[in-house]
Amino acid sequence: MNWVLFGAMALMATLSILFIYSASYRGPGVPMPDFYKMQMVWFGVGLVLYLVLALVDYRVICQWATIWYVLAVGSLVLVLVVGAKVYGARRWLGVGSLGIQPVEIAKLAIIVAVAYYLFHRPAEMRQRWSTVWTVLLMVGMPQALIFVQPDLGSVMILLAVTFAMLFVAGVRVKHLALVALLGMCVAPFGWVHLKDYQKDRLTVFLNPEKDPLGAGWNLNQSLIAVGSGGVTGKGYLQGTQNLLGYLPRTVAPNDFLFSVIAEEEGFVGSICVLGLYAVILFCGLHVAAHARDRLGMLLATGIVALLFFHVFINIGMTIGLMPVKGLPLPLLSYGGSFVMATMSALGLLQNVWIHRRIY
Secondary structure (H helix, E strand, O other): OOHHHHHHHHHHHHHHHHHHHHHHOOOOOOOOOOHHHHHHHHHHHHHHHHHHHHHOOHHHHHOOHHHHHHHHHHHHHHHHHHOEEEOOEEEEEEEOOEEEOHHHHHHHHHHHHHHHHHHOOOHHHHOOHHHHHHHHHHHHHHHHHHHHOOOHHHHHHHHHHHHHHHHHHOOOHHHHHHHHHHHHHHHHHHHHHOOHHHHHHHHHHHOOOOOOOOOOHHHHHHHHHHHHOOOOOOOOOOOHHHHOOOOOOOOOOOOOHHHHHHHHHHHHHHHHHHHHHHHHHHHHHHHHHOOOOHHHHHHHHHHHHHHHHHHHHHHHHHOOOOOOOOOOOOOOOOOHHHHHHHHHHHHHHHHHHHOOOOO
16 A cells, blocks of 8 residues: 555545535534534545555456446436436436436546557557547547536646646657647637636636625635735634635535634645545555556646546635636535545555556
8 A cells, every 4th residue: 555645545535524614514503414523424435445445456347448438328317317407507417405416427437448548559549649548538428528518627627637637648749739729729710608607707717806705706705715815814713814704614524624723724724635635646646657567657747637637726716816617626615426425535555556566
């Protein structure tokens, strides 16, 4: 086992429970939701998945890549047909308060499928356009289904992860550059297909003062929360932006949990969180560099890229460097599907490390 990776994950899980409690806190004697208790349950289930996926050889798991891919695409189709609609997006499958977000599981299944496909392509084949377009089509189908939900943030994440895996697989850089150039040329035409609230988020990102009481509220309150934390913060359970409800209570425990941490623990606490993420990501890169084969290297690369872009976009949006997206923070944000998917991904990362030697 890579105990540094496991220890960093355990510390993040502890911080998650502590600050989800803080984000849900309403003051002494005031009833509060049991989000932190549910998060403990999700981490318990996630730990079981982590151990199972860490111990079953990743080569055996990847042999079923086609099945995982078909199930992922099937679940994304199913959620569009019978999924629950929450805040204008159809992303949930389940009954009552119990449900899952198939997109979180699909991300990991797609990484496995792409890694397995690239692993079986000889070096000379990976230099051809056909490999690039095949991978883009593999990822493009679930991306289209995710875009319809709509979930633009996850679409962006999958695209970035795909490029990272193609680069590490040895695809020609000029091919990736041409695809990126083509994407930038086509992107403006996608504007007309965005929902109104998605357009508002992008315009508010460019001009935060445009709609301070509407579309810009979350961003502006997050900036106030982060800035008011100062160097050492206001203290645990003392964040006024969160406690008084200026930072909306619907988003504080999940997408904007970093704002709660920054307000209460300040710059020092924020750096500690970023340091833990750095440990996890560098451990992941170390695992990829010492993988037994190209399959393990690609699998580890995809997982590291997935975690990195989630962290980068989430924290970036809380401090105004990225448009606001519905992307949670790995191992910190509240949410059963994302917690279990993240711990499953880390289990696979641990798997590549455990099986790094040829016996």
